Amino acid sequence: MSESPLLEVENLCTYFRLSKSHPFGRSRTVFAVDDVSFRVSRGTTFGIVGESGCGKSTTAMSILRLIKPTSGSVRFDGNDVLKLDPKPLRRLRSRMQLIFQDPYSSLNPRATAGNIVAAPLKTHNIGSRQQHHERVSELFSRVGLRPEQQTAFPHQFSGGQRQRISIARALATDPELIVCDEPVSALDVAIQAQVLNLLIRLQRELNLTYLFISHDMGVIQHMCDEVVVLYLGKIVEQADRNSLFSHPLHPYTWSLLSAVPSIYSDADSLKQRVKLKGDPPSPIDPPPGCRFAQRCPFADTSKHCYSKMPLLRIIKGQHKVACHRVSEEGVAPQDIHTI
Ligand SMILES: Nc1ncnc2c1ncn2[C@@H]1O[C@H](COP(=O)(O)OP(=O)(O)OP(=O)(O)O)[C@@H](O)[C@H]1O
Ligand code: SF4
Ligand SMILES: [Mg+2]
Numbered sequence: 001m002s003e004s005p006l007l008e009v010e011n012l013c014t015y016f017r018l019s020k021s022h023p024f025g026r027s028r029t030v031f032a033v034d035d036v037s038f039r040v041s042r043g044t045t046f047g048i049v050g051e052s053g054c055g056k057s058t059t060a061m062s063i064l065r066l067i068k069p070t071s072g073s074v075r076f077d078g079n080d081v082l083k084l085d086p087k088p089l090r091r092l093r094s095r096m097q098l099i100f101q102d103p104y105s106s107l108n109p110r111a112t113a114g115n116i117v118a119a120p121l122k123t124h125n126i127g128s129r130q131q132h133h134e135r136v137s138e139l140f141s142r143v144g145l146r147p148e149q150q151t152a153f154p155h156q157f158s159g160g161q162r163q164r165i166s167i168a169r170a171l172a173t174d175p176e177l178i179v180c181d182e183p184v185s186a187l188d189v190a191i192q193a194q195v196l197n198l199l200i201r202l203q204r205e206l207n208l209t210y211l212f213i214s215h216d217m218g219v220i221q222h223m224c225d226e227v228v229v230l231y232l233g234k235i236v237e238q239a240d241r242n243s244l245f246s247h248p249l250h251p252y253t254w255s256l257l258s259a260v261p262s263i264y265s266d267a268d269s270l271k272q273r274v275k276l277k278g279d280p281p282s283p284i285d286p287p288p289g290c291r292f293a294q295r296c297p298f299a300d301t302s303k304h305c306y307s308k309m310p311l312l313r314i315i316k317g318q319h320k321v322a323c324h325r326v327s328e329e330g331v332a333p334q335d336i337h338t339i
Contacts, residue, residue: 003042006041006076006176007211008040009038009039010072011035011072012033012035012059012069013031013034013070014033014067014069015029015030015033015034015070016030018030018284029285030283031233031284031285031286032055032058032233033059033062033233036055036072036234037072037235038226040211041209041225042176042207043208045203045209045224045226046224046225046228047214047220047223047226047241048211048212048228049215049217049220049229049230049256050231051256051279052280053280054230054231055230056181057213059230060181060213063211064096064098065081069082076092076095076096076177093124094124094126096177096179097120097170097173097177097178097179098170098181099178099181099183101182101185103162103187104154104159106166109155110153112150112151112152112153113152113153114140117136117139117150117172118133118135120169136150142168142171142202142205143168143171143198144164144198145161145164159188160191160195163184164195166183167195171202175208176207176208177211178208180213182213182215183212184196184219185214185216192219196219196222196223200223210223217257217260221245227239229244229250231252232283233283236292236323237249237252237319237321238318240318243316243319249315249319249323249326250292250323250332251296251298251323251325251333259276278295281295288308288309289306290305290324298325304324305324310322310323315330316330
């Protein structure tokens with residue numbers, strides 16, 4: 001029997017009600033995360049990709065219950081995260097940690113690096129002072145920092161080193177799941193690879209599971225075993241890395257990939273490149289139909305693109321797509337149409 005997934009997200013919805021701009025105005029809702037489901041196997045990296053504002057961070061924060069979701073369920077190692085009482089939730093939180101995008105603002109500028117890394121141990125009442133000291137030294141060397149740097153303050157470190165401090169802090173409680181929310185997008189390109197490779201090495205050494213968020217297809221390809229592509233709060237495509245990158249089915253995924261020549265330079269399937277026009281529309285009260293329709297080069301009234309929301313359906317193996325124009329055999333509109 002196969003091992004149960006570490007994380008199971010079912011029909012997760014997180015909507016934000018916006019206050020009315022005037023007393024007789026219409027109330028409006030941001031559909032930030034809208035009916036999102038996926039499973040993450042232990043020891044793997046599960047990617048969430050999409051443009052800014054598509055709901056990546058809201059999904060992560062909802063899973064960790066740092067934001068209250070509107071509905072749905074989140075199971076972590078069989079525990080129903082959204083229904084747990086405060087005490088068991090606290091215990092569970094030590095097993096799920098978060099690394100933020102910006103190592104500049106996420107570290108307390110007045111605390112030493114050693115105290116920053118020790119903080120989760122204190123919060124969760126784990127070990128004595130002496131044990132904290134030993135654990136912090138061990139974590140420093142694990143992430144490639146020197147033990148004597150424990151007494152330095154965040155501003156004395158480079159961006160890459162600060163992200164190493166964030167990683168050491170996330171590892172302190174020996175978690176099973178680490179949510180990495182754009183962990184390298186604030187770093188110089190040369191430093192990004194070092195931090196990504198550190199995360200890969202730590203995963204191997206500690207059998208970590210990552211929920212890995214990025215807007216960068218190149219980073220997703222480097223890191224992830226499985227990927228969901230989000231657009232305006234909805235999953236539009238889900239697949240393992242090989243299927244997604246060798247044969248993207250959704251026109252949105254295809255456009256994201258075609259914008260990265262290094263990924264696609266020798267792939268037969270990219271017969272044309274497409275540059276998406278404009279930013280995604282607002283997720284406030286989206287229109288009926290496919291949410292990508294306004295920007296999709298293949299949107300077609302006769303195929304219900306503007307009137308019916310396409311459902312996420314399985315095409316082949318575990319490759320799923322939400323597009324009216326992908327055939328049951330997996331022929332995507334970009335495979336047969338030129339634009
Ligand atoms: N507290 C809030 N109240 C109202 N709207 C919100 C709130 N938090 C997020 N949103 C909206 O929800 C949508 C999703 O935001 P989210 O931060 O999850 O996107 P993201 O994919 O992480 O974007 P980025 O790549 O810029 O980090 C956006 O339209 C955002 O403006
Ligand atoms: S359903 Fe229509 S509008 Fe949406 S991605 Fe597919 S072809 Fe484009
Ligand atoms: Mg975000």
